[in-house]
Amino acid sequence: MGFCRKPFFLLLFLIVSFANLEPFPFAESATDYTTLVYKGCSKETFTDPSGVYSQSLSALFGSLVSQSTKTKFFKATSGSGQTSITGLFQCRGDLSNSDCYNCVSRLPVLSDKLCGKTIAARVQLLGCYMLYEVSGFVQISGMQLLYKTCGATNVAGSGFEERRDTAFSVLENGVVSGHGFYTTSYQSVYVLGQCEGDIGDSDCGECVKNAVQRAQVECGSSISGQVFLHKCFVSFSYYRNGVPGRSSSSAASTSPSSSSSSSGQNTGKTAAIILGGAAGVGFLVICLLFARSLMKKHDDY
Known part of the structure; x- marks a missing residue:
């Protein structure tokens, strides 16, 4: 019976180990949603001796970024009259609010770096985009x-x-x-x-x-x-x-795929727990059979 006392701790270790096994990685690592896809910059820049355009644009960017913590789409206008600027942002529908904010908050700096003070600009990342247009900018077809x-x-x-x-x-x-x-x-x-x-x-x-x-x-x-x-x-x-x-x-x-992914991960964890339990029970059965064999030999003597 000494043999079974020693394996008891091994048995406990195996059960705990198998029960805590992580399933095979069904989910691929998330694509970097902040990767730049493309930029679209107007060839025309605005002259801004008084700084009114810059102020309007800065206020617009601030409004858009602040809204990205609670919604995936927002459109706003800053300034008035001929100096007004309209803009919007949109996050991909499967991003969380925190990921949306993290994506959108990068766009004002990127827009200034990539396009400068143009009268219209659009910057697209994998997970979000932002655009703005100065009042009077020629509209384009939605299908373009x-x-x-x-x-x-x-x-x-x-x-x-x-x-x-x-x-x-x-x-x-x-x-x-x-x-x-x-x-x-x-x-x-x-x-x-x-x-x-x-x-x-x-x-x-x-x-x-x-x-x-x-x-x-x-x-x-x-x-x-x-x-x-x-x-x-x-x-x-x-x-x-x-x-x-x-x-x-x-x-x-x-996202339909997200529910199937979650289901797959839960299934994997369940399978791991079942596997661990089965392994532990199997080892316990072997231990009991071995003990029974020892007792039978003892009786024979």
């Missing part, structure tokens, strides 16, 4: 292409484009029912779409449809792509080994 990028690697064969287009089709409907933001995945293709917060569901659906068509034509069989129109954007990525779970730090209830 601002920026696109396509992955350098192509996916040859395997029905990739058909799967991507199916995912896009779901996205076009989902972004309407999701009121401006939607993500989904279909057979290893992950897609995301978002519209500017001040446009209606119908216009949003039309904008995303246009963005999707551009992505299909201009990116072809590229493994990934992003298309930014003035009022919306879409992105897609193909994962040969299946779409990884979204990091919990960047997931939100508005």
Whole structure:
């Protein structure tokens, strides 16, 4: 029986160890949402001998940044008359409030650094963007292409484009029912779409449809792509080994993939606990059988 006394502590250690096992990392590390995607700067700068434009712009930036702690979209105007400046920010729908603030708070400095004192500017990061326009700036169509990028690697064969287009089709409907933001995945293709917060569901659906068509034509069989129109954007990525779970730090209830990721992590933890319990019970059974064997030998003597 001395053998079983010693393994008792080993048994306890094994049970505790297995029960605290972390599941395999279903969630990929969060993409750096503060990475610069593109900038758009007007060629025309404003003359500001009295500093009135600078004051209005500074006040606008301050208002936008302060609002980013509690909302993902905000539009405001600073100043009055011909010196007024209108601007807005928007965060990606799956960012938390703290991540949204962290993203937006970088934009005023970046805007000044990248564009200077232009009459209009737009700076897009992976997780958010900000734009402003001085009063009287010529408006552009919401469908105008601002920026696109396509992955350098192509996916040859395997029905990739058909799967991507199916995912896009779901996205076009989902972004309407999701009121401006939607993500989904279909057979290893992950897609995301978002519209500017001040446009209606119908216009949003039309904008995303246009963005999707551009992505299909201009990116072809590229493994990934992003298309930014003035009022919306879409992105897609193909994962040969299946779409990884979204990091919990960047997931939100508005993202279908976030719920599946959370479920996967909980399942993994449950499996680890079950595995630990099974291992402990199994070892205990072996120990009892060994004790029984010793007792039987003792009786035989």
